[in-house]
Amino acid sequence: MSDYTVVYEIARYHDDGDRLVERFEVLSDGTSVRRRGDDGSMTHLHGDTAAQAIAADPDLCEIRAGELTRVTTTALVDELPLILRASGTYPDQDSDADGEDAYEDFGGCVAVYDDRKVEVNGHRWFVFSGYLLPTERASASLTETWADMECDTGSTPFSDGVVRGVIGLLNPSVVVSIAPSWEGSGHVVSVGRRGSDAYALLGWLLCFRPEDWAAGSGTDSERILAQLFIEASKTLGERTGVSGDQLAAGIVEDNFSFGVAAGWDLTLNITPDVVEKVLDRLAEDEEFADLVAAARDPESKAAPRAR
Structure with a gap:
């Protein structure tokens, strides 16, 4: 394992942010990708790149309702808007879905899911219609x-x-x-x-x-x-x-x-x-x-x- 490097970590907490629910690390040696759980178990992931492997694994890419999710990565930060997804929320989601608020952006509403909280490298990110972006207004991204x-x-x-x-x-x-x-x-x-x-x-x-x-x-x-x-x-x-x-x-x-x-x-x-x-x-x-x-x-x- 000496050739593998941690390129990504996702940790989910209860909404209070103090009680850990689960945590996974993603390791890569440049040619293959593995997932490591808190218990030390290793799982080989499929994908040509770490980004593809993470996007294909719900445990690694989903931002879930009622939790605070903390993501830590340097190598993949630019890929995160393509990787992370707010589970159960999509652009055509019913506007009455739990946790969805009408957020004014450009004089019209954009769906924002406030029951899904995420921090990337210590900074708050925001959910817009199922996508994760780094600013409070989608247009400011x-x-x-x-x-x-x-x-x-x-x-x-x-x-x-x-x-x-x-x-x-x-x-x-x-x-x-x-x-x-x-x-x-x-x-x-x-x-x-x-x-x-x-x-x-x-x-x-x-x-x-x-x-x-x-x-x-x-x-x-x-x-x-x-x-x-x-x-x-x-x-x-x-x-x-x-x-x-x-x-x-x-x-x-x-x-x-x-x-x-x-x-x-x-x-x-x-x-x-x-x-x-x-x-x-x-x-x-x-x-x-x-x-x-x-x-x-x-x-x-x-x-x-x-x-």
Whole structure:
């Protein structure tokens, strides 16, 4: 065992934080991973990496109701949002679930589970819709923001207030997305491993359904936001503000939609190559093809049609 090093520890206590329930250590020699219990028993874990092995073992990754969980790790701290899960809580969990509170983030509710407490390396982490993040507000977790949207609905028969959404990096390996739940109240939080930045951004624009989003589908607000992205792509790094009725022209039939009555703002802080990939995807929708062409070349034949 001399070649094995402890890379992770999880200890669960009763809610008072004083009485230990159970504790496990994870050891790795770089090629294999083992779990060691308080009784000294060793269990071989399956997975190519320690992070994969921990994520596959509920005893090592679950944050459980009615307990205080303390996690200690240096090597895997950036992976923890991808590893740790609040058991029994998911983004589509019933809003009446025990321990769930409505937390105001960006002017709309995000599910926060206060009956599941966790400390990472001595610092409090927070549960948002089943995910673990290191700040009290999910939006404050971002170290790099790719897109920052604001929809000011004013006072209408359908809504009242300002709705915001963001997507960006928690760390170089993890993407956090907070999107309005356009068909209901509150926001949807998503945490995932960084892959294609353009695909992640599309998921944020289209409420995580880019593969299903065909011409004419999507809610009014999703389609308005997609058009706002096209407008904002012309001035990266600057705030782009457009009224909802201008954005809705030609793509929204219901003139009473709250998105039509709202004021919309979007700031994009992403690289041009990512923008181009997103525009390529939006241009596949016939209703947006001319808008994308005109955004890329104001002198193109599509520009009059776009106007």
